[in-house]
Amino acid sequence: MGLLVSIDNGGTLTDICAFDGTKVLHAKTLTTPHDLTECLMAGLTALASKTEADGDLARLVASIDHLRYSTTQGTNAIAQRKGPRVGLIVNSLASAERIEAAASDLFATLVGDRFAVVDGSDERVMIQHVRGLVAQGASRLVVAIDGEDAGKTEARLRRALYAAFPRHLLGAVPLLFSTALTPGADLLRRGWSGLINAFLHPSMEQFLHHAEDQLRRHHIRNPLLIFRNDGGSTRVSRTVALQTYSSGPRGGVEGGEAITRHYGFARAVSIDIGGTTTDLAYFNGGRVAASSQGYVESAPIAFALAEVPSVAAGGGSILSVVDGVIRIGPESVGALPGPACFGRGGTAATITDVMLLAEVIDPASYFGGQLVLDRERAARAVSEHLAAPLGLSLPDAVAAAIAAYDNRIAEAVAALGAADTLLAFGGAGPMSACGVAEKAGIDTVLIPRFAAVFSAFGIGFSPIRHEHRIELSDFSATRVDEARAELVRRAERAMTSEGFALSDCRLDWRAIIDGAAPTALDDVDANARGVLLLEAVRAIPTPPLGPAAHPAQREASPSGTRGNADPQPLFRIEQLAPGDHGVGPCIVEEEFFTCRVPDGWSWVVTGNHDLFLEREGARP
Template structure:
């Protein structure tokens, strides 16, 4: 019987690894510097710190940033786009609306594909899926010749109404595979089977843009883990909160775009269930970025459409808002004012205090100067921090501002905290959600250092710090199930919809999803399906997704569907129109393959911990130096409260607790922190 389950999360600065030992019921954690030149090296280096041979591992999952990095850095594939004749400019034109109408400096993002590499093919499907113009093979073969001449290595195909009838897309792929078997091919109906041509085209292009990079990365990691005797499948975290095998990920790499941050959201769901909290704001602060997500009514906030770098993506993903604010965010001076981020020192050279010849002042350097981090050791990475280097780079910034080093260090942290609070407001207050109704779950290497300060700015009174905060996203990946989402466009008023057609489309999606789950070796008894639909009032553009009350469309459950839509519309937008005509636009199905997992830990293996008697050291609080007690989390007594100010060191993070915050260690090893004297 296999003994271990392992997860790895690649961050901009560190790669986090969590190992669960089923015999002891305990977790072990490790951090290893990320290796941007070859991300698999950072993963393997972290794994080697915990286990040298993978023969006894029955579940290996990880979140990859390979696709996201290629997209953000514009280092994706050289690719082509094949469209229906007459629609060559659909990607270039996009939508006519201006997203930021009052921003005179707004610019559309640079397209991922040159217009010269966009090809038209003479074919035409009608909206009902019938063939109006057959596919012209001769034209397709000429396009293949041009792709060969230009050395393009990825092709995206997005034909008109292919969401209803994909046969022409499949035929073009067949010819490309026949003549160019080494070229990656992305078909729109396999990426997103939904109407709205521009959004579908954009989604397919992004998939094609990152596909060769993700394929190469996953192949190398798969080969390296096999060398270490991994017999089980290699699983990849999806943006929608589920996992998939590496083989499936190679076909739909766009689902890996937010796979790292999502692990923390799933972990937050587990924290909520353990502590009976239904509404949570999850914040992940690492070395490079600050990610915000929400859990509402015990479930992750999942959206069917998002934007990344101003490009629309129509694929289900956890709604995450990201800004460039992390421990490695660089402080700089512009126009006589102090700025922080979004540029980051990354993992190489990293903050000056890392001792890698970093020359820029960062948030981590500021925390070290303020005494909030122990210079003798840094989390489980076993790093010795260089206080003098941190002080020197902060001093250079202070001189430009004519401030003291302490004032500058506090200013850097205050600005970072304000930016992070604003990021939370973007996901809450700007949408009519009051963050004071939520608990804050803070994790990542730097999250627990700033959580209480952020909570103060937002009026949040309860903060949860998970037991493995520094590696929490990796831990969350061990709590996931396999997931596959499918969609079919079906437009009709609710009065005129055809139950037979809807049931046929749901059955078609279930059959396709069963095939995917079969490929991932999920037994029928471990499959769970959720049936949903996108509804709107007649005349509206966008929709509200509402679950069906059963797995079969009947007149009765359609009545319930309409009632639920009115109620959900009211909850989201503050108004509804119960007398208005309701239209159905899309049918959706979510299939889950339940995986065996140990959701409750007996504890954390303390081999990386520094249990010792509480000690004290000077720490700066609101510009005043105070002797402050430093605890190891392994010395805290469960269910016994303590009042800040204090600093709590864990195996993977440092928790900074200002005064007027009360701390309790719960039975699962998490810290429950509440604000005192709040109004």
């Protein structure tokens, strides 16, 4: 087999994982917000230096069987409210008011007063409204008609609009019809799915097609695959922009489900700490709860989303003092200028600066030695923004900042429910894992071998998945048979475009009645009205997992020490073997992450080369 590559493009760092059939390789690079294609190709170049391609980008790309890609661009666009002006066409003022009421702040940004009410009977009036919305600055139009005949009405409006505005005229102002995007959904979910998709589509389309073009120039074997927020992957041309929203955290969920099932954890909470946020997930029996119809902020959508709440606390979150208390975020310094210690112009204090001053991270080996940190700049930032306002010495301010940061995340962890194990990943996750676990009342922690790139690692468990839907006025045997035949034809075309035969796929048939969760066809009344759903899934090879057992066999030998004021033993993951163990206080470090092991904690390397930690007295 060729190389299977997964990339998770975050706001600060871009993570890369690759599986060559026997081993997993990983790399990281700084995200380039001005041009995401640049960091995509830079990440592949970094990966090439670790493979038989020997640094040759063209040779690496030519060896890739499948490249699955996830980006935070959609999530960031919603958070920052950066995107095109959208116009909305409805068939009653009440419909517009209902859609606005569901998420008024988001509606104000995406739509504002750019909406028009049409009754669908006078096409000339509707055409005038379209011209009016375009004149108001709408660059994308969403049609969301309410009522049982919404699909037929939208289809008639579609024909009329394209007759009045030939594609060479209206092409500059794309139309999106809600019943075509999400057949069978109610007005609110259709309307919001259309609005958010229209808002996200332009930038996603421009970047993804540019990235795909770059990969074609380097002779990639198969089309670029986009990892979606439902855990599946599809090629760019078959990807709905809305399904890229929160896809990065979903990669961590996929990896978390695989790992927690592998170890048999009954109840676990994961913390994925990146540069800007901490994403959390609760695993019950190796599964994360998912809503068949989720929400983007408070806006209801017609697509499934895993329950992955976020906290504005990350490695780049700005630390400040408000009313004598340390506040964590919500603002972040991002990749540029970054924490003060990066030496790129940042002056705010962050937990990265704090951990540098606490001598947890090493200024010379940080980020695999690719980014040398400046201790003096960190000290200046923490002194000015934390120590002085609190009236504390620099060491005491550092300790207070770590406690406040751990407590902020621990509160969010505890809110998810009782858990036996904390799964910590992301570039900054292992650094705070034990502190967060203690404050959340959790006695065991697992840090995956690929914690620093775990969302990219998790994407490696994603299959090729296509979903096809038809709205039905009834589920009589004749109507279902006709619809099944049509959906099979669509699925065959879609899978052929991915390079697979439908006969090699798993086909799952379900029905959605009254917007409820999908159910088995056998449970549907013949007179019901709803949606027939076909999911075609083609599995591709996944990364191997080693033995879950973790008996302590050999006391590990440190490779050195970390810190001058209070030197602690330093252990390198790359030099440890399964069964190696030790006790805190110490530092256990990998190329791209650092784990702080406090006093009272012990650790052992598992058969899967993960780091398993226990607090003293955890076992009876």
